[in-house]
Amino acid sequence: MTPEERKHRLEAYLQKVEFASLEELARHVGASVSTVRRDLTVLEASGSVKRTHGGARILTPKSDEFIFSARDTHQLAEKEAIGRACAGLIRPNQSVIVDAGTTVYHVAKNLEDKSPQIVTNSLPVANLFASATRVELVLSGGVLYPRLGVLVGPLAVETFSKVHADVAVMSAGGITLEGLTNSHGLLIDIQLAMMRAAARVIMCLDHTKFGRRSVLPLCDLEPIDVIVTDSGAPTEMVEQLRQRSIEVVVAPLP
Amino acid sequence: MTPEERKHRLEAYLQKVEFASLEELARHVGASVSTVRRDLTVLEASGSVKRTHGGARILTPKSDEFIFSARDTHQLAEKEAIGRACAGLIRPNQSVIVDAGTTVYHVAKNLEDKSPQIVTNSLPVANLFASATRVELVLSGGVLYPRLGVLVGPLAVETFSKVHADVAVMSAGGITLEGLTNSHGLLIDIQLAMMRAAARVIMCLDHTKFGRRSVLPLCDLEPIDVIVTDSGAPTEMVEQLRQRSIEVVVAPLP
DNA sequence: ATTTTCCATCAAAGCCTGTCAAATTCGCGC
DNA sequence: GCGCGAATTTGACAGGCTTTGATGGAAAAT
Numbered sequence: 001m002t003p004e005e006r007k008h009r010l011e012a013y014l015q016k017v018e019f020a021s022l023e024e025l026a027r028h029v030g031a032s033v034s035t036v037r038r039d040l041t042v043l044e045a046s047g048s049v050k051r052t053h054g055g056a057r058i059l060t061p062k063s064d065e066f067i068f069s070a071r072d073t074h075q076l077a078e079k080e081a082i083g084r085a086c087a088g089l090i091r092p093n094q095s096v097i098v099d100a101g102t103t104v105y106h107v108a109k110n111l112e113d114k115s116p117q118i119v120t121n122s123l124p125v126a127n128l129f130a131s132a133t134r135v136e137l138v139l140s141g142g143v144l145y146p147r148l149g150v151l152v153g154p155l156a157v158e159t160f161s162k163v164h165a166d167v168a169v170m171s172a173g174g175i176t177l178e179g180l181t182n183s184h185g186l187l188i189d190i191q192l193a194m195m196r197a198a199a200r201v202i203m204c205l206d207h208t209k210f211g212r213r214s215v216l217p218l219c220d221l222e223p224i225d226v227i228v229t230d231s232g233a234p235t236e237m238v239e240q241l242r243q244r245s246i247e248v249v250v251a252p253l254p
Numbered sequence: 255m256t257p258e259e260r261k262h263r264l265e266a267y268l269q270k271v272e273f274a275s276l277e278e279l280a281r282h283v284g285a286s287v288s289t290v291r292r293d294l295t296v297l298e299a300s301g302s303v304k305r306t307h308g309g310a311r312i313l314t315p316k317s318d319e320f321i322f323s324a325r326d327t328h329q330l331a332e333k334e335a336i337g338r339a340c341a342g343l344i345r346p347n348q349s350v351i352v353d354a355g356t357t358v359y360h361v362a363k364n365l366e367d368k369s370p371q372i373v374t375n376s377l378p379v380a381n382l383f384a385s386a387t388r389v390e391l392v393l394s395g396g397v398l399y400p401r402l403g404v405l406v407g408p409l410a411v412e413t414f415s416k417v418h419a420d421v422a423v424m425s426a427g428g429i430t431l432e433g434l435t436n437s438h439g440l441l442i443d444i445q446l447a448m449m450r451a452a453a454r455v456i457m458c459l460d461h462t463k464f465g466r467r468s469v470l471p472l473c474d475l476e477p478i479d480v481i482v483t484d485s486g487a488p489t490e491m492v493e494q495l496r497q498r499s500i501e502v503v504v505a506p507l508p
Numbered sequence: 509a510t511t512t513t514c515c516a517t518c519a520a521a522g523c524c525t526g527t528c529a530a531a532t533t534c535g536c537g538c
Numbered sequence: 539g540c541g542c543g544a545a546t547t548t549g550a551c552a553g554g555c556t557t558t559g560a561t562g563g564a565a566a567a568t
């Protein structure tokens with residue numbers, strides 16, 4: 001890696017996480033802390049980054065902080081494992097509907113290699129591929145729901161009733177044997193349209209979602225083809241889901 | 255492989271990966287590091303790539319109008335002045351269509367105080383208001399044009415044919431007395447729909463756009479109500495535009 | 509007061525420039 | 539088409555410069 005590239009990657013990484021410690025940055029680019037310090041001095045002089053004690057922060061956030069973008073370390077390892085496992089289920093050049101939500105966001109991070117065609121209503125996912133030429137990304141229209149970076153409303157529902165896709169990658173607030181639930185009423189119509197539009201529905205649910213019931217019912221288990229979860233999921237329930245002919249993928253933690 | 259072909263492949267490879275070390279490049283074209291060094295010196299002189307310590311980087315072609323990820327320090331002071339002046343023309347609580355493009359982006363930065371209702375097809379503009387609660391933002395659907403962060407295609411056109419707004423804030427690649435021109439064909443349909451959807455059309459054009467003709471014709475001067483420019487605009491042409499009953503606002507540089 | 513972080517310095521490693529001989533290509537007369 | 543000398547290109551190498559990672563003491567945060 002050239003010094004230029006390293007600085008560029010530091011800046012890009014900071015762009016993504018807003019703030020990072022020196023050690024985190026050093027690990028990320030595979031250089032020593034001294035080198036990162038020097039790089040940051042240069043980047044600060046160029047005005048894109050602000051050094052702080054113990055790390056650095058981005059000065060001009062391009063993609064403003066969505067509720068999750070990076071500082072959402074809640075179940076991070078599990079979500080990344082689920083992201084990798086779920087991306088493994090997608091074949092190259094497929095068309096994929098991508099739901100909004102942190103878990104699914106981690107799936108999207110692993111999709112670029114498949115050169116997929118992506119349809120989404122998530123602004124963070126769109127930003128992820130804003131400069132990726134290998135991905136064709138269709139963003140649904142809609143009203144921007146501020147904190148979450150999701151597009152909602154009739155315009156969004158309409159988009160998903162018009163398109164068709166090979167796979168839909170989605171998530172929900174909770175799952176029981178009676179079905180799935182979600183917390184944001186505005187999303188339910190959209191998620192139903194997504195499921196109708198896709199030939200195959202993959203649900204990404206970390207283990208905390210199992211047995212949990214969120215505010216609003218989304219659908220029963222019938223439309224679900226695959227569930228991707230992490231190794232913390234209760235084995236008993238996994239078994240019951242499999243008996244209902246749902247393929248359950250348990251992502252191994254590295 | 256001829257030297258010519260080798261240089262071409264080096265450039266193409268760099269175009270793809272953005273950065274590369276000398277060894278990587280040498281391996282890729284099957285030549286020695288010395289040769290690659292010499293090739294890069296030539297390519298650098300021709301202006302397409304930039305040599306760096308240990309490798310080379312593609313030189314981002316300072317392509318026209320808006321670039322999503324790169325800094326647009328080009329005419330920055332002028333654009334900021336235009337942004338402030340143009341925002342001054344918007345009244346509180348109006349509905350505003352916001353075009354894609356760096357100049358218009360600077361207008362958007364000054365809009366939050368007006369608590370407007372914004373309709374846009376620009377991802378950067380959407381990101382700007384991703385966490386602003388005072389702004390209601392509608393994003394058009396569409397295919398994401400990489401690097402520019404613009405949503406294009408039928409879905410985008412459709413959105414703008416459906417909505418109505420008080421004002422459209424737009425920009426273009428060039429203006430002459432015959433009309434406006436723009437460089438990206440995909441945008442023209444969208445911009446025409448924007449103009450039809452708005453009761454009042456404001457064009458933001460920095461002085462470099464005056465007398466310039468871009469690739470494709472957009473429209474004549476008739477639909478334009480206001481032009482906002484900077485103090486570098488040729489006074490003669492400003493006068494001629496005013497005679498055609500177009501309001502021209504010249505933004506003062508601070 | 510203690511721990512963490514920052515800065516200056518330094519030796520080692522890696523990289524760039526300029527040079528040179530070998531290899532390749534080209535021009536040209538036959 | 540063929541041979542031969544000239545010109546160009548190529549890969550290698552030495553000497554000088556830049557970058558890197560480590561270390562010890564100063565500065566800052568808690």
